[in-house]
Amino acid sequence: MKRWLILEDGTYFEGEGFGASNNVVGEIVFTTSMTGYQETITDQSFNGQIITFTYPMVGNYGINRDDYESIAPTCKAVVVKEHARVASNWRNQMTLDEFLKRKEIPGIAGIDTRALTRKIRKYGTMKASIVAEEDFTHAYDQLKAAVLPTNQVAQVSTAKPYPSPGVGHNVVVIDFGLKHSILRELSKRNCNLTVLPYNTKAATILELCPDGVMLTNGPGDPKDVPEAIEMIREIQGQVPIFGICLGHQLFSLANGADTFKMKFGHRGLNHPVREIATGRIDFTSQNHGYAVDAESIDNERLMITHVEVNDGTIEGVRHKNYPAFTVQFHPDAAPGPHDALHLFDEFIEMMDAWKEQKDAKAYGY
Numbered sequence: 291m292k293r294w295l296i297l298e299d300g301t302y303f304e305g306e307g308f309g310a311s312n313n314v315v316g317e318i319v320f321t322t323s324m325t326g327y328q329e330t331i332t333d334q335s336f337n338g339q340i341i342t343f344t345y346p347m348v349g350n351y352g353i354n355r356d357d358y359e360s361i362a363p364t365c366k367a368v369v370v371k372e373h374a375r376v377a378s379n380w381r382n383q384m385t386l387d388e389f390l391k392r393k394e395i396p397g398i399a400g401i402d403t404r405a406l407t408r409k410i411r412k413y414g415t416m417k418a419s420i421v422a423e424e425d426f427t428h429a430y431d432q433l434k435a436a437v438l439p440t441n442q443v444a445q446v447s448t449a450k451p452y453p454s455p456g457v458g459h460n461v462v463v464i465d466f467g468l469k470h471s472i473l474r475e476l477s478k479r480n481c482n483l484t485v486l487p488y489n490t491k492a493a494t495i496l497e498l499c500p501d502g503v504m505l506t507n508g509p510g511d512p513k514d515v516p517e518a519i520e521m522i523r524e525i526q527g528q529v530p531i532f533g534i535c536l537g538h539q540l541f542s543l544a545n546g547a548d549t550f551k552m553k554f555g556h557r558g559l560n561h562p563v564r565e566i567a568t569g570r571i572d573f574t575s576q577n578h579g580y581a582v583d584a585e586s587i588d589n590e591r592l593m594i595t596h597v598e599v600n601d602g603t604i605e606g607v608r609h610k611n612y613p614a615f616t617v618q619f620h621p622d623a624a625p626g627p628h629d630a631l632h633l634f635d636e637f638i639e640m641m642d643a644w645k646e647q648k649d650a651k652a653y654g655y
Contacts, residue, residue, distance in 0.1 A: 293398045294426050295340075295369060296433055298417040301409065302426070308373050309390025309397035313425060315436045316340045316366030318418035319579065320407045322558030326625020327386070328357040331395070334446040334467035335535065335577045336365040337509035338439060340418050343370050344407050349386035352377025359469040359624060363393055364446055367420045369406070373399035396420050414553040415579065442510035443467060443518075443536075447488040454483035459641050462486060462500040466508025466518070466536045471624035475634045476504065489517045492524035502530040502641040505537025507620065511580060512539035512549050519544045526612045530644045532637040533616030535578055541616045542607055548586035552603075555579035556618075559626035562599040563606075563619055571599065574619035575626025581618065582607070613644045 293307040297318065320342040323330055327348050330341065348370040368390065377385045390397050398420050410416075417436060421429040439445075446467035454473055458480030463473065466488050476483055484498055488508070495503060503525060505518075512519075515536075522544035525531070533541040539549050556576040563574045582604040587594060596606030596617060608615040621630035 292423040293396070294421050294423060294429070295398050295401060296419045296421065296426070296430055297409070298433060299413065300430070303401045303406065305398040305400040307396065307422075308387045308399055309368065310394045311422070312394060312396055313419065313421040313429065314340070314366045314396055315417065315419045315433055317415050317438060318342060318369075318410065319415050319555060319557055320344055320403075320410055321577070322560060323625060324559070326357070326559065328353055329359050329471075329625045331365055331368060332359040332363040333469055333577060334360050334364060335507050335509050336363075337442045337446050337467060339365055339509075340367040340369060340420065341365050342403055342406055342410070343368070344403055346371045346403070347374055348372070349374035349377060351379035352382030353384050353386060353389040354379070354381035355383060356381065357624075359471060360446075363395065365395060367395060368397040369401050369403065370397065370399050371401060371403045373397065410554050415555065440510065440514045443488050443508050443515050446509060448485055449487060451484060451486045451490075454485065456480050456482040458482060459501040459638065460484075460499065461502050461504055462495050462498055463504045463506060464488060464490065464495075464518070464521075464537070466506050466515070466540075468506035468508070469620070469622060469624060471622035472504065472506055472534065474624075475622050475631065479634060479638055488515060490521065492521045495521070495525055496528060500529055501645060502532065502637060505531065505533035505541060505616070507535035507537065507577070509536070511551070512536055512543055515540060526609065526614055530637070530640045531612075531614035531616075532633075532640075533614075534620060534622070535618060538607070538616035538618050539580055539582060541614065542582040542587075542592065545591045545609065546586070546588040547592065548583045549580050550583050552579055552581055556598070561619065563596050563630075564599055565596055565606075566594065572629035573627045574605075574621075574630055575623045576619045578618060613640050615640075
């Protein structure tokens with residue numbers, strides 16, 4: 291089935307449809323990942339977005355039970371150069387085409403993804419639509435009139451709290467659109483997890499007596515989640531905090547910094563990040579369209595800990611007075627390099643140190 295990919299500026303590409311057959315409108319972005327398409331498609335940070343894969347073939351190892359980052363993905367569509375019709379891998383359970391049909395996500399293949407990526411890099415992300423061939427003329431008018439939603443976090447966050455039991459540190463996870471890999475890394479460290487909705491009040495969090503709070507990744511503009519910014523202001527200083535991606539941006543906003551929309555964002559597995567204190571370079575997995583403005587950092591409260599080697603954007607901050615640190619990249623990887631997994635161990639160490647400090651005050655030793 292022929293389909294059209296139409297961009298907001300009037301550019302269009304003709305391709306072959308696979309996956310679901312519905313027409314969609316969303317923000318078109320690109321990812322430079324060479325593998326991990328299942329994790330990418332099921333990452334809720336892609337909520338409302340049309341994902342362009344720069345790697346030339348997608349789908350060759352199928353879909354398996356182990357690599358989901360969410361059960362109900364909410365990206366709008368998938369754009370590829372070549373769609374592998376046959377999947378070959380010992381873990382394969384279904385083809386990418388079958389998976390997208392089940393999840394009602396359309397795909398389009400046969401696209402010159404190099405030309406499309408160059409356009410996005412030059413002009414920035416923009417609205418786009420994927421439509422059936424006969425709907426082209428009307429679809430462009432609809433695309434120009436479309437208003438993209440701003441409630442992405444509300445769409446992907448859990449509606450009710452749920453536990454992931456463990457026997458170690460009691461960690462509250464604030465779900466802004468979390469990846470399962472974050473829960474997996476905390477569970478590997480024996481943490482007892484309680485996952486809460488994005489709009490949970492600070493008092494409710496503190497009533498659970500957590501040893502630490504995880505602020506997860508998620509989609510969209512951090513300024514669209516003001517209730518989370520206020521919650522962070524109320525809990526910091528009372529409990530250790532570790533933030534990832536959107537959690538990093540929200541934490542920075544809560545401490546007087548500002549954020550901005552990037553031209554085309556960071557999405558891929560090969561982003562080099564330098565830790566300022568040590569000079570260590572980690573290759574990282576990233577997926578974000580917003581960043582913290584370096585000029586807005588309040589040096590009385592926050593210290594910049596990590597920067598992106600390629601463009602110098604902020605990739606991590608630490609609070610100068612409270613036990614709290616955040617990173618813009620994904621230390622959980624999935625997909626991607628495991629260079630930054632040590633940050634989860636640092637979170638455990640921070641919780642231990644905080645507990646020792648509290649016990650020393652309480653018992654006078």
